Amino acid sequence: MMKLVRARSLFGCSQYHSGPAAYFLLTCRSDEAIALSTWCAQDWGRFDALLQQAAGFHQPVSQPVSQLVSKISTAGSPGEISRCGACATLAEAIRRTAAAAGLAVGPACHLAQLGDGGYELTIPSEEPEILAAAGAIAVDGLGRLCSLATVSVEEARELRERLLELRRRVEVHRRSPTEAAILAVARERGVPVVRFDRWPFITEEADPPEDRRGQIQLGQGVYGRRLRGAAILPIAAATREQLGDRVAMHRALRAAGVPVPTRDPEFTNLNTVRRTIRAAERIGYPAVLKPRYRRQPGGAAINLPGPEAVATAYATASRNDMHVVIERQVAGWPYKILVIGREVVAVAQVAPPDAPGACAQPVPVAALAPELIGVVIRAAQVFGLEVAQVGIVSSDPAAPLERSDGAVIGVDFEPDLGLYRADHERLPLRAARRLVSHLFPDGRPSRVPIVAVTGSAGKTTSCRMVGRILEETGRTVGLACTDGVYVGRILVKAGIFSGISGALQVLSDSRVQVAVLEVSRGTLIEKGLGYEWATAAACTKVQPEHLGLNGVETLSDMARVKGLVIERASAVAVVNAQDPLCMQMLGRARADRIALVSADPHADALQQPLDAGRLAVVLEVVAEQAQIRLWDQAGKHSLIRVDEIPTAWGGAAAHNVENAMFAVAISAGLGVPHEAIRRGLRGFQSSPEDSPNRLNSYHRLPFAVILDRAGTTPGYQALADFVDRLAPAGRKLVGFFGTGDRRDQDLRAVAARLANSFDYFVCFDGSIRGRRPMEVPELMRATLLENGVADADIVLCTDLQEAVQCLLASAKPGEFVVITSGTGLREVLGWLDQAAERAPAGG
DSSP states (O other): OOOOEEEEESSSSSSSSSOOEEEEEEOOOOHHHHHHHHHHOOHHHHHHHHHHHHOOOOOOOOSSSSSSSOOOOSSSSSHHHHHHHHHHHHHHHHHHHHHHOOOOSOOEEEEEEEETTTEEEEOHHHHHOOOOHHHHHHHHHHHHHHHHHSSSSHHHOOOOOOHHHHHHHHHHOOOOOHHHHHHHHHHHHTEEEETTTTTTSSSSSOOOOOOGGGEEEEEEEGEEEEEEEEEEOOOOHHHHHHHHBHHHHHHHHHTTTTOOBBBOOOSSSSSOHHHHHHHOOOOOOOOEEEBBBBBBBSSSSSOOOSSHHHHHHHHHHHHTTTTTEEEEEEOSSEEEEEEETEEEEEEEEEOTTTTTOOEEEEOOOGGHHHHHHHHHHHHEEEEESSEEEEEEEESSSTOOTTTTEEEEEEESOOOEEEEEGOOTOOOOOOOHHHHHHHSSOOOOOOOEEEEESSSSSOHHHHHHHHHHHHHHHOEEEEETTTTTEEETTEEEEEEEOOSSSHHHHHHOOOSEEEEEEEHHHHHHHHTOOOOOOOOEEEEOOSSSOTTTTTTTTTTHHHHHHHHHHHTTEEEEEEEEOHHHHHHHHHTTOSSEEEEEEEEEEEOGGGSSSSOOOOEEEEEEEEEEEEEEEEEEETTEEEEEEGOOGGGGGGGGGGHHHHHHHHHHHHHHTTOHHHHHHHHHHHOSSSTTSSSTHHHHHHSSSSSSEEEOOSSSSSHHHHHHHHHHHHHHSOEEEEEEEEETTHHHHHHHHHEEEEHHTEEEEEEEEEETTTOTTTHHHHHHHHHHHHHTTOOOGGGEEHHHHHHHHHHHHHOOTTOOOEEEOOOOHHHHHHHHHHHHHSSSOOO
16 A cells, blocks of 8 residues: 655645645555556545545546646656556545645645656645645544455544544634735735644644734835734734723723714613613613624524613623623614825724624725714724724715714724635735735835855854844844744744744744754755745755755755745856866856855856856965955955964864855855954854854863764764864864764764774764664764774763763873863853862963
8 A cells, every 4th residue: 555654744835836835755566556546546535435434525537646746757657657656546535635634725736746656746735734634644644544455444434533533623724715815915916924822832732822823914024014814913911801891992082083873871880780771771772782792602683672671681681790891872874994194095884783794884984974084093093003904884985974864883993804805806815915014015025134144064154144244334244044933143043943943933022133044954844945936045065965855866856845945046156166066066056146155266167257247266376375266247356364263263264164155255246345254253252152162262271172963974974173273282182972863884984984083082972863872972982993993092971961071080281182062151150160160270
């Protein structure tokens, strides 16, 4: 039977699709595929019956399986063609299962055949996590039906429970017509959207809390505008309270000269039925009784003709423990009027409460009296609302309210755009367009500049350097990287945020004027990009790291994944001119300009003259001084000497020189002044504040200590090269770890490289990730022994703390200690401080 190997929820642009989608990796033997495709083509009724049995749902066949895929390769053997047909069959099964849960899924999907007999199926959906769950149910259902003549009661009950849970999740995430229309118009206008009721702002499996349901942001950073439905956020708590209290709202409108229904000024909500009747008699019949607070259950009781009716309505209200208001009923028909800015943009005549089932009817704005329009706009302004829905009752909307004895009966801060839907519209798109146009009038931007950096090494430091340079231009920088999410230099959220999660949190922050985003391989594959387009993008290099994970088996696979970042750059794409795989990415680039980075001024890629669309950042020796220079059509310009860059350690940290070159290329491509680039790089230190856990030095002990993240094969290579160039005197000690999900050959390569640069080795169990405890340190130890390290110079530890204590106990004055850790910098600094207090620095 077809096997579902992997299902992914892609929340952004990915290598599989340009927007949100569910991704499935499938395997199926040729003989199984033939049976499956033949069975389903003849008997979809059994699958529908299973859904009906499980969840009381029946969905007729909508189209032939052959029409389900937009791109399908049928070249190859009959078995291969049958497997394609089986995957297309699965796509239809997923669509039917999702429909059983109430999630509409279009027929469009993409099927790709892999070389190892696997298949990738991608189905676009605005709710990818729900569709991924539907896929798992569909595969299970097909498997049971193909292997069994009937499905048992127990199996049907299990499927029913899964479907009902899926249906519940669909209902929780369901969009109102207002929300759906706004999202559709945002896509139409090219305005980016951040949704706060989905991952990463809540966990993927969780229900959104009440305050996040329907909440979105249109635009990015400082240009972002938050909405809940059609309400523009934030709305002051005092305004919410005033609009939720019909007494307070009535008083505010009356004080502003807005016509409102007649009420007894002596009547309060602290009343009895006798007082309520007395108030009704004072104001006159017919009367209306309604809850004082709009959050209370129940609606208005209208057309109360006398005391008996008032008493009955009051008794009903008091059973719900409600506070009430009573007012004279206004003669006429109720209307809802949509106000955006200082303009009435739509009008709907609605049915009164005693006419259930009647639909709202659109009314031309021109049919309203100018004086009435003025009153409605004033009513919205009383509460300071940009967007409001004003309710009125009038017998003649073509006349002023005063003349028709009409009144304003309510103001809502969250309009229902569905009331203003034109007859030909499925969604209220016309009203939504007016709202989005108000938020983003012609000429007003909705996107902040985005810098995205990917690559096998140097991403975080390059991002931090770019962020510091952009700060020099006076803008507030939002940074998402392996160390956390930052706004300015303030850490907003600690953790690993080198993917879509960090990107969305930066882009949703109203303080951010420019975003700098690290893009890791893992989240790019698993979740997609956090943006549609970046202004600038860079790929530092493609190296054999993280191979064998997430379907990335070769360097070409890795380059294909990372190339998406380059492909999505609009202004400038920056690549490593010495890396052939990076240079191949330029074939996918759509940016207006290309920037090349090379530590070798004689690299082949630099031998062609640079035109107006290209520039290069090159490391050259001028007058016996290493300099970072900018080449463009106008010539070659010296930007900064290597010895002026603190993180370069006088050139010993060659990897940081390269990181600085990428920062220069990105900044120059964005048009940042050269002096701002220089100031940014000169002020960027190898400190825990500026570049945490990256060649940070600690000086309070009688021996030198360097703290570095390392962790990856390229990271350890760069660290060892740094130590070799620095050539410190005395014995060199290193504490290091390997990550369990790396290949054995990668872990061995780390140990072999370190064996050539250090004298004493403490290897600790860092991140097991599927391996048995101490398996990685033992593998590292064996490799060190193979490379000539004496057994007495190798220590294995169970964790980072034990490793640090071992290094501190072994190091002698004047020696050189390197401690690597993927995380835990703060803890390591604490342990070093404790050691320094016991043994004050003396060397």
